[in-house]
Amino acid sequence: MGWGVKREGRGLWTRNAVKGVSVRGERRKRDGRIEWRRWDPSKSKVAAALLRTKREPSEILPVPGSTCLYLGASSGGTVSHIHDVVCGADNHHGGQVVAVEISPRMTRDLVSLSQKRKGLVPVLGDARSPPEVAPFMRSKAQWMHQDLSIADQAVTFVRMTSAFLDKGGIAILSLKAASERYSDGDDNSRFAKAERILNDSRLVLMERIDLSGLEEQHVAFCCTLP
Numbered sequence: 098m099g100w101g102v103k104r105e106g107r108g109l110w111t112r113n114a115v116k117g118v119s120v121r122g123e124r125r126k127r128d129g130r131i132e133w134r135r136w137d138p139s140k141s142k143v144a145a146a147l148l149r150t151k152r153e154p155s156e157i158l159p160v161p162g163s164t165c166l167y168l169g170a171s172s173g174g175t176v177s178h179i180h181d182v183v184c185g186a187d188n189h190h191g192g193q194v195v196a197v198e199i200s201p202r203m204t205r206d207l208v209s210l211s212q213k214r215k216g217l218v219p220v221l222g223d224a225r226s227p228p229e230v231a232p233f234m235r236s237k238a239q240w241m242h243q244d245l246s247i248a249d250q251a252v253t254f255v256r257m258t259s260a261f262l263d264k265g266g267i268a269i270l271s272l273k274a275a276s277e278r279y280s281d282g283d284d285n286s287r288f289a290k291a292e293r294i295l296n297d298s299r300l301v302l303m304e305r306i307d308l309s310g311l312e313e314q315h316v317a318f319c320c321t322l323p
């Protein structure tokens with residue numbers, strides 16, 4: 098699928114940057130000198146989107162060595178796989194993954210993850226606020242993912258990509274219908290509203306990926322900035 102990620106049947110694996118260690122109890126397996134770590138698509142919307150996209154999956158993955166911004170990092174399950182790809186062991190690729198999370202308890206887990214994963218930058222802060230994130234970014238981001246369990250996600254996504262996405266970069270919005278406002282109607286009208294907001298912005302919507310079956314009531318909107 099790309100350097101550092103492989104697909105086997107319906108499973109995904111990343112090349113483990115910290116050999117011998119699992120992050121959420123996931124399986125690991127050896128293949129010569131390489132250790133692979135299972136990336137569970139039922140626990141990660143990025144993994145689900147990689148399995149469901151109609152494009153070449155590597156088109157929506159970050160490139161090793163790139164600068165990435167992850168909004169809504171939780172305890173770092175998905176972030177750790179992005180770090181495997183972008184940084185690798187001892188960050189030999191020279192990447193940066195800035196992971197923003199508002200919950201102090203989750204951020205504590207991110208901090209311990211970052212102690213073994215060079216290039217991972219945990220940020221305790223509000224992912225809706227560019228001034229809270231800006232001091233931690235070394236440059237614009239070539240890849241972004243937003244996964245916040247709050248309303249008005251598309252508006253936040255447009256604001257944060259305007260501030261941080263590099264030209265030609267990829268930004269993925271994982272949208273959970275249930276987190277959007279009740280007054281916006283049923284799931285389909287909530288997704289349609291988000292799509293309108295994206296289409297009215299400078300972003301180009303490359304693909305709307307339905308994650309049902311892996312993540313219920315979720316859609317991943319994959320965008321770029323021309």
Ligand SMILES: C[S@@+](CC[C@H](N)C(=O)[O-])C[C@H]1O[C@@H](n2cnc3c(N)ncnc32)[C@H](O)[C@@H]1O
Nearest residue numbers: 169170171174175198199200223224244245246
């Ligand atoms: C669905 S979880 C993210 C799961 C994670 N992306 C993964 O795949 O492992 C949503 C996270 O967003 C965080 N969150 C909610 N509002 C936020 C905000 N305004 N700023 C930063 N994080 C926020 C929550 O604390 C929660 O950890």
